Amino acid sequence: MEVRTLRELVRFDAEKKQKIPIFDSPQLYYDLYTLLPGQRQRPFAFKRSDKIVYVLEGVLRASVDGESADLAAGQALRVPAGAVNSLENAGDEPVVALVVVAPHPECAKRRKKRPDPGPGAG
Amino acid sequence: MEVRTLRELVRFDAEKKQKIPIFDSPQLYYDLYTLLPGQRQRPFAFKRSDKIVYVLEGVLRASVDGESADLAAGQALRVPAGAVNSLENAGDEPVVALVVVAPHPECAKRRKKRPDPGPGAG
Secondary structure (H helix, E strand, O other), rough: OEEEEEEHOOOOOOOOOOEEEEEOOOOOOEEEEEEEOOOOEEEOOOOOOEEEEEEOOOOEEEEEEEEEEEEOEEEEEEEEEOOEEEEEEEOOOOOOEEEEOOOOOOHHHHHHHHOOOHHOOO | EEEEEHHHHHOOOOOOOEEEEEEOOOOOOEEEEOOOOOEEEEEEOOOOOOOEEEEOOOOOEEOOOOEEEEEEEEEEEEEOOOOOOOEEEOOOOOEEEEEEOOOOHHHHHHHHHHOOOOOOOO
């Protein structure tokens, strides 16, 4: 059985934010993000995948399409497919968050490759 | 922004296990499961979706294709698409778990409806 103890996977890097895969799955990303104070993930959007962030430790500043909020441990944020989001540790304590991206972006890309109805079809 | 405080959503029911949606998304299920001692989720398989269970409180007995393990708070389990799994609170304390199913089973079903190459194509 594929069981992971999350605290055994947690590691920080003074150079940059860490993205630590918990499971290897073709269906989704299921990762730990760790951010020391001041570290961030730059603005980014997944075209066809949702991203859900659940804060395990610390306070994470999240921005979605220009709005922002500080998420405490025990809070979850949904970033819908297509929304531009960024994450930042704007606090004094390390941040650990559980992040799901689904469907797996590679899988969503393959789905997009179905025949296009063409410019006259809309 | 879609932010949820998970402890505000937690509720138990003496009749049966609860499945509490955290977000409404076309891409995935992102739910809280709550189980009082003795409560369970019967064996089930998602054909094309992974299910990932992360235990927030209590000890959850999980079974996947005949193997079983007790998951403590802070542990995560991946149930790959197609595997039969069941969950049970075999302990004395309430269980709260964060459960992701992705891709959303309805979305995975639609993907399957692409034209079949037919019996001669394999």
